[in-house]
Structures are given as C-alpha cells and as structure tokens.
Amino acid sequence: AKSKSKGSYALFNDDFGITIDRQHQMERELKLSIHNNELCCYFQPQYDYEKKSIVGFESLARWHSAKFGMVSPVTFISMAENTGFIKELGRFVVDQTFAFAKTIQGRGIRVSFNASPVELLQADYVNYVIERFCYYGLTPGSVAIEVTESSLIESFDEVIKKFKILSGYGIYVYLDDFGTGFSSLTYLKNLPIHSVKIDKSFIDEVVTDRVGRDIVDMIVRLAKRLNLEVIAEGVETQAQIECIYDCGCRMIQGYFISPPVPWERALSLLDVMHK
Numbered sequence: 001a002k003s004k005s006k007g008s009y010a011l012f013n014d015d016f017g018i019t020i021d022r023q024h025q026m027e028r029e030l031k032l033s034i035h036n037n038e039l040c041c042y043f044q045p046q047y048d049y050e051k052k053s054i055v056g057f058e059s060l061a062r063w064h065s066a067k068f069g070m071v072s073p074v075t076f077i078s079m080a081e082n083t084g085f086i087k088e089l090g091r092f093v094v095d096q097t098f099a100f101a102k103t104i105q106g107r108g109i110r111v112s113f114n115a116s117p118v119e120l121l122q123a124d125y126v127n128y129v130i131e132r133f134c135y136y137g138l139t140p141g142s143v144a145i146e147v148t149e150s151s152l153i154e155s156f157d158e159v160i161k162k163f164k165i166l167s168g169y170g171i172y173v174y175l176d177d178f179g180t181g182f183s184s185l186t187y188l189k190n191l192p193i194h195s196v197k198i199d200k201s202f203i204d205e206v207v208t209d210r211v212g213r214d215i216v217d218m219i220v221r222l223a224k225r226l227n228l229e230v231i232a233e234g235v236e237t238q239a240q241i242e243c244i245y246d247c248g249c250r251m252i253q254g255y256f257i258s259p260p261v262p263w264e265r266a267l268s269l270l271d272v273m274h275k
C-alpha cells in the first residue's frame with residue numbers, strides 16, 4: 001500500500017509532522033476505532049499521601065490501533081476534533097468513566113475525565129454528561145471533569161455557566177494543567193471549581209529549582225485560601241513527593257504511584273492501595 005509518488009513526501013501536515021496520506025489513513029482508522037474495539041480508557045490513581053490511600057482515578061483515553069500501534073491521545077484527540085469524531089469519542093470516554101465509577105461506587109473514590117475546550121463548547125456536551133450521570137445513578141462527588149484554563153479564553157461566561165450546572169449535579173470541576181494558561185490568579189477566586197491540578201512542568205522542578213518550589217508553594221497556599229483542593233500531577237520520585245507534601249499538598253498523581261492502567265488492573269490497585 002506504499003505506492004507514494006516522490007512528491008507526496010513533501011506534503012507534511014504541521015500539526016502531526018506526518019504525510020497527508022498517512023494522516024488520512026489514520027483519520028479513517030480513528031473513526032473505526034470504537035467499532036473495532038481499539039479505543040478504551042486507562043485509569044491513573046490519585047493518591048492521598050497523608051491517608052496513604054487511593055482517593056481518585058483520572059480516566060485517560062487510549063487508542064491501540066491495529067495499523068498504527070499505540071497512538072498518543074495528544075495526536076488522536078486533536079485529530080478527532082478536526083474530523084468531527086470528537087463527539088463520539090467524548091461520549092465513549094464519558095460512558096467508560098461513569099461505568100468504572102459505578103463499579104467502584106461506595107468506596108469513596110472520585111473518577112475524573114478530560115474535556116477539551118472544543119468538547120466543552122459543544123452545545124449538547126454538558127447535557128450528555130448529566131444525562132449519563134443520572135442514567136448510571138452516580139452519587140454527587142463521585143466524578144469530576146478536568147478542564148484547562150484555555151477553555152475559559154473564548155467564552156468565559158458561557159463556560160462558567162456550564163461549570164455551575166455541572167457542579168449543581170455534584171459533578172466536580174478540576175482546573176487542569178494549572179499555571180500554564182494565560183491566567184489565573186485574578187479570576188481564580190470567582191471560578192466555581194473544586195480542585196486545581198498543578199502542572200507537571202512545575203513538579204519537574206520542585207526539587208531542583210528554588211523558584212520552582214516557591215511556585216508550587218504559592219499555588220498550594222492560594223488554593224487553600226480559596227478552599228480548593230490541590231492535586232500535583234506528574235510526580236515521579238519520592239523526593240518530589242516529600243517536597244510537595246512539605247508545600248502542603250497531599251494529593252499526588254504520577255508514575256511514582258502508578259502509570260495509567262487498564263480497568264481490571266485499576267481495580268486490583270484499589271485492593272492493595274485503598275484504605
């Protein structure tokens with residue numbers, strides 16, 4: 001199937017750094033991924049270092065393509081957005097996440113999932129989330145939606161309205177990748193959100209860089225003042241955990257605890273790491 005003319009190799013798509021030809025193939029495969037059972041969610045523990053217990057999971061989409069191998073969500077999410085497949089993909093993620101949350105209901109665990117700005121701005125996205133939340137009979141506080149600060153850029157008021165509707169049902173809102181956006185400190189106090197997730201780029205530096213540590217310290221203190229929970233993401237070492245804990249943050253997510261794992265494996269982690 002590799003009968004390309006010499007010229008077609010020059011046709012690169014800037015977004016993915018791959019040939020247009022390959023991109024179109026991948027788009028076609030992506031559209032079939034749900035039907036072909038290639039799409040699933042993995043779950044990464046969110047760990048309370050003080051309680052020494054898993055208190056949450058983040059649901060992360062995975063595409064094991066028969067043709068392309070493991071494709072990063074960074075690639076296939078934006079591809080799905082460009083092709084319109086994002087609607088189906090997003091609904092799939094919501095359903096997987098809620099089904100998982102239902103399975104572990106009653107154990108005091110919250111399962112979060114990601115919504116890109118494009119998804120959040122779809123007219124019927126929030127309605128779908130609420131409809132499924134009710135369908136699965138989930139209890140308030142058992143799931144959370146992770147959104148980035150960039151969601152707020154385009155239509156601030158509209159997005160705030162959506163946050164309020166979601167939290168009204170007990171679907172918590174987390175501000176993801178906190179500190180990397182355009183933003184933050186000035187409007188943070190008016191946002192109807194439950195938690196902020198400190199971006200990995202700050203966690204990377206927390207041990208080695210004095211300023212990096214000060215930033216984490218400041219984010220944690222500000223969040224506490226505003227009665228927000230803080231989760232540190234991308235924690236990879238014991239030294240980082242200790243440093244973060246010293247800053248007053250007890251909620252940890254990262255490879256040091258566990259990478260994202262398939263459904264069954266997540267359940268068995270819960271057996272050994274949940275109190």
Ligand code: C2E
Nearest residue numbers: 060061073074077093114115116234235236254255256260
């Ligand atoms: P994110 O929401 O910031 O997710 C955190 C990413 O960091 C995940 O990458 C996770 O596997 C990775 N990670 C967690 N702990 C560590 C660590 O200790 N070290 C390192 N190096 N990485 C760590 P992943 O799963 O590849 O997802 C990348 C991004 O793709 C996510 O960033 C999110 O923006 C997007 N994404 C993933 N799944 C979905 C989804 O279902 N829907 C939407 N809209 N976006 C998704």
Ligand code: CA
Nearest residue numbers: 058114146176
């Ligand atoms: Ca996230």
Ligand code: CA
Nearest residue numbers: 176177197233
């Ligand atoms: Ca993040």
Ligand code: CA
Nearest residue numbers: 176177199200
């Ligand atoms: Ca990120």
